[in-house]
Amino acid sequence: MEKYVNSYVIVTIFLVLGIVFPIFVLWLGSFLRPNKPTEEKKTTYESGNDPVGDSQIRFNVRYYLYALMFVIFDVETVFLYPWAVAYKQMGLFALVEMFIFAALLCIGLLYAWRKKVFKWNSI
Template sequence: MDQTLSNFGTVFVFLVLGIVFVVGGYLTARMLRPSRPNEEKLSTYECGEPAVGSAWVKFNIRFYVVALIFIIFDVEVVFLYPWATVFKQLGMFALVEVLIFAGILVLGLVYAWVKGDLDWVRPTPNIPKMPELPKRHSSGRSNG
């Protein structure tokens, strides 16, 4: 029991020292840096070019779809690494579980692919126009 508390104490001390180190660095930098704001320093920096237009630009939704798919598979790798380190200890059960896990993700990828969300240039749908009905000619008589 004392050994467990000692291990947690070590982790806690390490955590506190890490926080103190980071906060101390920020405070030291804030006290030592010169503060001389001017118009050029306060302007928006955009790759060395003057900013043009509004920052509220609509991005194509495909950028977000590709980013989300990347994040999903990136997180999958994070989950697979611990599994791979203890695979021999867990046996066949772990293999079946990871195959189910990967299968669900592959099904999601196939769904996005079939739906066309991975196509960068989508074909425009060919929607046929309704044929115009022939105009009725009125005889000029009123019904009243």
């Protein structure tokens, strides 16, 4: 029983340290850093040039769609790698499960293709 409670104590200590330490370090940094704001320091930096136009511009929604598609297929590779490493121990069941997973991803890819997510226009 003591070993069981000891595990919770260790997890609690790391949880408290994980929350308190970053807060303390950020507070200490804000306390110790020099703070001399000027108008030049507050301006937007554009590669050494004077800022031109508004800093709030609208991006095409396709940038975000491309990013989402990248994340989806990047996650696929994250799931495929451990499966490939441990395939011999898992057997036929794991093979069927991976085919189902890959089929669902292919369905998602076909759906995105039909919705013309991959078509890039300058609009």
